[in-house]
Amino acid sequence: MEIKEYGEFGLIKHLTEKFPLKNKSSLYGVGDDCAVIDVDPSEGKTVVTTDLLLEGVHFDLTYCPMRHLGYKACVVNFSDVYAMMGTPRQITVSLGISKRFKVEDLDELYAGMKLACDIYGVDLVGGDTSASMTGLTISITCIGVANDPVYRNGAKVNDLICVSGDLGAAYVGLQLLEREKAVYYQEYNDWKRNGAQGTMPVFKPKFEGKEYLLERQLKPEARKDIVAKLNEAGIKPTSMMDISDGLSSELLHICHQSKVGCRIYEERIPIDYQTAVQAEEFNLNVSTCALNGGEDYELLFTVPLAQSELIQQISGIRLIGHITDERLGAAMITRDGNSEITLQAQGWNAFASSESKK
Amino acid sequence: MEIKEYGEFGLIKHLTEKFPLKNKSSLYGVGDDCAVIDVDPSEGKTVVTTDLLLEGVHFDLTYCPMRHLGYKACVVNFSDVYAMMGTPRQITVSLGISKRFKVEDLDELYAGMKLACDIYGVDLVGGDTSASMTGLTISITCIGVANDPVYRNGAKVNDLICVSGDLGAAYVGLQLLEREKAVYYQEYNDWKRNGAQGTMPVFKPKFEGKEYLLERQLKPEARKDIVAKLNEAGIKPTSMMDISDGLSSELLHICHQSKVGCRIYEERIPIDYQTAVQAEEFNLNVSTCALNGGEDYELLFTVPLAQSELIQQISGIRLIGHITDERLGAAMITRDGNSEITLQAQGWNAFASSESKK
Numbered sequence: 001m002e003i004k005e006y007g008e009f010g011l012i013k014h015l016t017e018k019f020p021l022k023n024k025s026s027l028y029g030v031g032d033d034c035a036v037i038d039v040d041p042s043e044g045k046t047v048v049t050t051d052l053l054l055e056g057v058h059f060d061l062t063y064c065p066m067r068h069l070g071y072k073a074c075v076v077n078f079s080d081v082y083a084m085m086g087t088p089r090q091i092t093v094s095l096g097i098s099k100r101f102k103v104e105d106l107d108e109l110y111a112g113m114k115l116a117c118d119i120y121g122v123d124l125v126g127g128d129t130s131a132s133m134t135g136l137t138i139s140i141t142c143i144g145v146a147n148d149p150v151y152r153n154g155a156k157v158n159d160l161i162c163v164s165g166d167l168g169a170a171y172v173g174l175q176l177l178e179r180e181k182a183v184y185y186q187e188y189n190d191w192k193r194n195g196a197q198g199t200m201p202v203f204k205p206k207f208e209g210k211e212y213l214l215e216r217q218l219k220p221e222a223r224k225d226i227v228a229k230l231n232e233a234g235i236k237p238t239s240m241m242d243i244s245d246g247l248s249s250e251l252l253h254i255c256h257q258s259k260v261g262c263r264i265y266e267e268r269i270p271i272d273y274q275t276a277v278q279a280e281e282f283n284l285n286v287s288t289c290a291l292n293g294g295e296d297y298e299l300l301f302t303v304p305l306a307q308s309e310l311i312q313q314i315s316g317i318r319l320i321g322h323i324t325d326e327r328l329g330a331a332m333i334t335r336d337g338n339s340e341i342t343l344q345a346q347g348w349n350a351f352a353s354s355e356s357k358k
Numbered sequence: 359m360e361i362k363e364y365g366e367f368g369l370i371k372h373l374t375e376k377f378p379l380k381n382k383s384s385l386y387g388v389g390d391d392c393a394v395i396d397v398d399p400s401e402g403k404t405v406v407t408t409d410l411l412l413e414g415v416h417f418d419l420t421y422c423p424m425r426h427l428g429y430k431a432c433v434v435n436f437s438d439v440y441a442m443m444g445t446p447r448q449i450t451v452s453l454g455i456s457k458r459f460k461v462e463d464l465d466e467l468y469a470g471m472k473l474a475c476d477i478y479g480v481d482l483v484g485g486d487t488s489a490s491m492t493g494l495t496i497s498i499t500c501i502g503v504a505n506d507p508v509y510r511n512g513a514k515v516n517d518l519i520c521v522s523g524d525l526g527a528a529y530v531g532l533q534l535l536e537r538e539k540a541v542y543y544q545e546y547n548d549w550k551r552n553g554a555q556g557t558m559p560v561f562k563p564k565f566e567g568k569e570y571l572l573e574r575q576l577k578p579e580a581r582k583d584i585v586a587k588l589n590e591a592g593i594k595p596t597s598m599m600d601i602s603d604g605l606s607s608e609l610l611h612i613c614h615q616s617k618v619g620c621r622i623y624e625e626r627i628p629i630d631y632q633t634a635v636q637a638e639e640f641n642l643n644v645s646t647c648a649l650n651g652g653e654d655y656e657l658l659f660t661v662p663l664a665q666s667e668l669i670q671q672i673s674g675i676r677l678i679g680h681i682t683d684e685r686l687g688a689a690m691i692t693r694d695g696n697s698e699i700t701l702q703a704q705g706w707n708a709f710a711s712s713e714s715k716k
Binding site: 009028031032033034035036037038039041045046047048049050051052054055056057058080081083084089090092094096097125126127128130131132133135136139141143144146149152153158238241242256279303345 | 367386387389390391392393394395396397399403404405406407408409412413416436439441442444448450452453454483484485486488489490492493495499501502504507509510511570599600686691703704706707713
């Protein structure tokens, strides 16, 4: 079905009517000049984050299903709120949509958003919908509450550096998707060159046993569970952020803003087995994937040394190093223990080249 | 200067460091996973609005200077907050930037945003900056407070319908810009056809005496002053919204959401002299420009009949009609008083055609 058959307001109504408000603080949602939120001061401060996703830069619809895209677009925002030790409550969603998209595509996108909102307890309260000249544009703003927000600037010398989950899988998953995309186009071109007889032979991407890598890239989760566990254990990290641009880049943010240095241990960086196997197949250094790959949406945080035992009792958290004096810089001690590699922000610099990394 | 020389984080720092936080409620701005806002419950509820502006759809950089664009992109969001009888306090700004833009272009854009933020007392607290494949994308979310938000759904039978300022000028201004753009390209093509000798003769667009129309299109203001006057006079409108898609479309929103009808009088619609003259030159019906033109960013609201005298003492507000029973529908009584024209939402439907209206 063509989008123009709905018109702008009909389309908004169609897409958002499946999102009844769940949170007490969501007083008024879609349908007026503004959404209205009743912030309960006993819940703490209001936190706000926003992410812009552009087709061809941040996502590739060749292999990213609309439903997964909707889910991921929400989750990357929730992740920023959890990274303040907050709770996401509301989102606004703005879309720019080119003529090649049908209502059914948007239904899929919103189905993914609805799933994410349901799982994380978030309300869709507003947005803006517009035509675009080319491609799909998604801009999401997330509003949440944080009782006692944790910033990037509070890390102290001797604090322990912790990460949740494992790293590098999303990046390796992306390489896998890109490889199979290239194979597909090769087969397609071969078929065309040979006269394009009949229908093209069915293309079967080689993804068996690699589901974890794909899921990490296409349908990441935000670490709500880790924030809950830290709260339960009464641990307030001294600094925290989520890992969207790679461990290296994020650690440098914390060091820079906290005016400290750090040492992490290569052997302590958590890597999933599938990530390691696939990185080897690609001839990639798996530590480099973890340091510079990005899109892991795990939490990176620091806790005082005195909480060492407490933090080690929580499953899913790995101690990877410690904070040092600023003059010592930020470095990784290699697996053999003999050398230090200075950490560099080789995460995604979208402006550095015309080829996008993700 | 090329944007890639800064990198993403350097660019964000460069662009946002000229925006010191002004509001007490802006606890933490740019530089972490989230901005942090300390909502003072005595100030009322939190209101949130968002707007997505896409190059080639919402703006044309041929005649829209970057500085004006930055100003307008902010103001259209503030306007939505005032339309709830609120006060804008914070914005987040997300940009998608293609390679043809230089740092100097963004400096101009942010200079316009800074001017708007200074004039309206708003803080820039966050955002996202990314490369884009084509053109410029601007997504702004505005957060404000409203003591007692005014919705679109509260209009009652016999309420008076009011508008601030005058209507149709922004639309006529756009036609003027489009005409001069066409003339410019014609002169350019003529010069090329004649061998493109020397430099092209200087093009002088015919804008003398039409400054008001251009300003209404390129640098609109939000009606902060009207909200202040209503508050001073102790008037709480029963419904309110801002006019971004044309009077006709907005009145239908209020009627639909309030489950009422309306009658407005063509002769009461406020039209500026320049608008009328220029519309005639273009052979446009000036009432149609006011009803369907859009981008006026004036306030449309309803007040109880009992406040008729009070409202008429406020300068800059015009009574244009009244609310009726729903069964009577929404219509305009023509200038001669003899006939009724049913109002139709002919405002901007971005999905109806590939040619954008604004």
